[in-house]
Amino acid sequence: xxxxxxxxxxxxxxxxxxxxxxxxxxxxxxxxxxxxxxxxxxxxxxxxxxxxxxxxxxxxxxxxxxxxxxxxxxxxxxxxxxxxxxxxxxxxxxxxxxxxxxxxxxxxxxxxxxxxxxxxxxxxxxxxxxxxxxxxxxxxxxxxxxxxxxxxxxxxxxxxxxxxxxxxxxxxxxxxxxxxxxxxxxxxxxxxxxxxxxxxxxxxxxxxxxxxxxxxxxxxxxxxxxxxxxxxxxxxxxxxxxxxxxxxxxxxxxxxxxxxxxxxxxxxxxxxxxxxxxxxxxxxxxxxxxxxxxxxxxxxxxxxxxxxxxxxxxx
Amino acid sequence: xxxxxxxxxxxxxxxxxxxxxxxxxxxxxxxxxxxxxxxxxxxxxxxxxxxxxxxxxxxxxxxxxxxxxxxxxxxxxxxxxxxxxxxxxxxxxxxxxxxxxxxxxxxxxxxxxxxxxxxxxxxxxxxxxxxxxxxxxxxxxxxxxxxxxxxxxxxxxxxxxxxxxxxxxxxxxxxxxxxxxxxxxxxxxxxxxxxxxxxxxxxxxxxxxxxxxxxxxxxxxxxxxxxxxxxxxxxxxxxxxxxxxxxxxxxxxxxxxxxxxxxx
Numbered sequence: 001x002x003x004x005x006x007x008x009x010x011x012x013x014x015x016x017x018x019x020x021x022x023x024x025x026x027x028x029x030x031x032x033x034x035x036x037x038x039x040x041x042x043x044x045x046x047x048x049x050x051x052x053x054x055x056x057x058x059x060x061x062x063x064x065x066x067x068x069x070x071x072x073x074x075x076x077x078x079x080x081x082x083x084x085x086x087x088x089x090x091x092x093x094x095x096x097x098x099x100x101x102x103x104x105x106x107x108x109x110x111x112x113x114x115x116x117x118x119x120x121x122x123x124x125x126x127x128x129x130x131x132x133x134x135x136x137x138x139x140x141x142x143x144x145x146x147x148x149x150x151x152x153x154x155x156x157x158x159x160x161x162x163x164x165x166x167x168x169x170x171x172x173x174x175x176x177x178x179x180x181x182x183x184x185x186x187x188x189x190x191x192x193x194x195x196x197x198x199x200x201x202x203x204x205x206x207x208x209x210x211x212x213x214x215x216x217x218x219x220x221x222x223x224x225x226x227x228x229x230x231x232x233x234x235x236x237x238x239x240x241x242x243x244x245x246x247x248x249x250x251x252x253x254x255x256x257x258x259x260x261x262x263x264x265x266x267x268x269x270x271x272x273x274x275x276x277x278x279x280x281x282x283x284x285x286x287x288x289x290x291x292x293x294x295x296x297x298x299x300x301x302x303x304x305x306x307x308x309x310x311x312x313x314x315x
Numbered sequence: 316x317x318x319x320x321x322x323x324x325x326x327x328x329x330x331x332x333x334x335x336x337x338x339x340x341x342x343x344x345x346x347x348x349x350x351x352x353x354x355x356x357x358x359x360x361x362x363x364x365x366x367x368x369x370x371x372x373x374x375x376x377x378x379x380x381x382x383x384x385x386x387x388x389x390x391x392x393x394x395x396x397x398x399x400x401x402x403x404x405x406x407x408x409x410x411x412x413x414x415x416x417x418x419x420x421x422x423x424x425x426x427x428x429x430x431x432x433x434x435x436x437x438x439x440x441x442x443x444x445x446x447x448x449x450x451x452x453x454x455x456x457x458x459x460x461x462x463x464x465x466x467x468x469x470x471x472x473x474x475x476x477x478x479x480x481x482x483x484x485x486x487x488x489x490x491x492x493x494x495x496x497x498x499x500x501x502x503x504x505x506x507x508x509x510x511x512x513x514x515x516x517x518x519x520x521x522x523x524x525x526x527x528x529x530x531x532x533x534x535x536x537x538x539x540x541x542x543x544x545x546x547x548x549x550x551x552x553x554x555x556x557x558x559x560x561x562x563x564x565x566x567x568x569x570x571x572x573x574x575x576x577x578x579x
Contacts, residue, residue, distance in 0.1 A: 011424075014421065015421070015424045016428070018421060018422065018424070018425035019425040019426065019428045019429060021425075022426065023437060026437065026438065026441055027441055126319075131319075138566060138569060138570070141513075141565075141569065142513060142561075142562045142565035142566035142569055143558070143561075143562045144517045144520045144537075144540075144558065144561050144562070144565075145517070146520075146521060146524055146540070147520070147540060147554070147558035147561065147562070150543075150544075150547060150558065151555070151558070153547055153548075154547055154548065154555070157547070163548075249430060250430070252430055253430025253431060253432045254432065256430075256432050256433060256436060256521075257521045257524060260525060261524075261544075268433075271433065271436065272436060272440070272525065275436065275437065275440040275441070276440070283437075287437065290429065291429060294429070294430060
């Protein structure tokens with residue numbers, strides 16, 4: 001178990017190094033950098049350009065730049081924003097907490113809406129609840145999540161004369177305002193992920209329902225409460241818990257566009273702003289966090305899987 | 316295939332055909348997407364203009380119809396590019412194994428570590444707007460996915476007796492791969508194109524919405540949604556119809572993919 005864990009951790013670390021290096025090279029491979037943008041009118045002033053380049057370390061070879069950055073990261077230093085002059089760790093950390101809140105609330109919504117509907121559809125396979133869940137979830141899966149958000153904005157504005165507050169409020173500042181800020185984004189993301197969850201839960205339920213022990217339980221005359229509550233749920237629970245990891249990573253991806261639509265200062269908007277300003281340290285910091293979170297969630301899912309299901313242990 | 320699955324598959328097939336026709340010959344179904352008429356500025360849907368008109372009085376219906384080719388063409392080209400590069404790379408890596416396989420697999424893992432849309436945003440923003448760059452960005456996201464699928468299939472095929480037999484007959488390794496293994500990997504890769512299509516479509520739309528897609532005035536569904544943002548309550552039809560088009564296209568590919576999957 002410990003050996004396998006060490007192996008997984010090693011592989012994840014290697015992936016993190018490779019993916020950050022790939023991005024590091026990619027964003028530097030294209031012409032134009034922060035120096036040209038900063039100088040603006042006075043671009044072409046060679047001395048000023050060289051001075052700025054040296055200041056940002058852009059005059060060094062790429063591999064030196066990357067090793068320097070990676071070394072700082074390992075020491076816990078993500079650098080300083082080229083545009084704002086503030087530590088990247090603070091900027092990215094703050095943005096990540098905003099995104100994380102939306103992600104976790106969305107996950108809860110998707111879980112509580114999608115799973116019961118999916119299990120219901122699986123148990124009532126082929127009947128109208130199944131058909132209804134299937135049609136709604138297929139449509140929800142097909143709609144681009146930011147468009148769902150736009151439709152919600154239109155609906156709220158037209159029918160209720162309501163629109164979310166213009167300025168985002170964190171849960172610690174003002175909980176009521178915070179709920180208003182994240183309500184529509186969570187609904188848009190939640191609808192999509194609840195649909196994904198429902199489809200998955202339906203599939204899992206149908207698989208378990210076909211098993212002999214369910215048929216045996218039914219034919220032994222056990223009440224539905226026991227068949228579904230004990231035999232079905234316990235077997236469906238494992239894949240559903242692990243699926244939460246997949247969903248969470250998907251939410252963290254999808255939130256990028258939704259944050260832009262709803263003007264929420266999360267990781268996605270920070271990332272986009274950093275790209276547009278060519279603020280490399282912030283961009284690299286935000287990407288590092290995104291990759292590490294995705295890797296960590298996947299790792300946790302595997303560990304959780306092993307903890308719940310003794311058959312996987314040591315495999 | 317159950318009755319319902321057959322209905323789903325049929326619907327997916329019919330919708331895909333319709334979209335294909337719209338993409339190839341939009342002129343048969345709608346007028347020019349670029350005709351500006353300020354008198355029609357932000358007019359709601361009517362008998363003349365089914366989907367209303369936009370801020371310069373252009374017909375939204377014509378823009379949605381003409382956007383089919385742009386939007387689906389970009390996604391289709393990206394799928395094809397990713398399938399060719401990822402598919403052939405995966406087949407070679409899976410068949411030969413060893414060091415090259417390990418290096419390519421680690422590279423694929425590194426790209427797969429990013430949430431796809433985030434990778435798309437970074438690549439598209441770095442390359443700059445334009446249809447070709449968008450194709451490239453989407454292809455970079457999905458090449459590692461094709462690589463993995465193709466590699467796993469080739470790895471499985473390589474263990475079959477027919478491969479052993481071909482070797483025993485004196486065929487070279489490359490001949491075995493190209494003539495015997497590759498034809499068995501191809502269907503899996505093609506199926507993957509259809510399965511990934513709706514996901515890639517949504518990313519294409521998201522990038523367009525973020526202003527990282529096709530520059531105006533080319534009609535594109537995601538770009539139309541970006542332009543509609545300032546008129547959400549004043550002219551909701553600008554947002555509704557291009558989004559519906561995206562929904563229908565994604566649904567068509569989703570149904571088609573599920574149908575093909577259950578048949579194979």
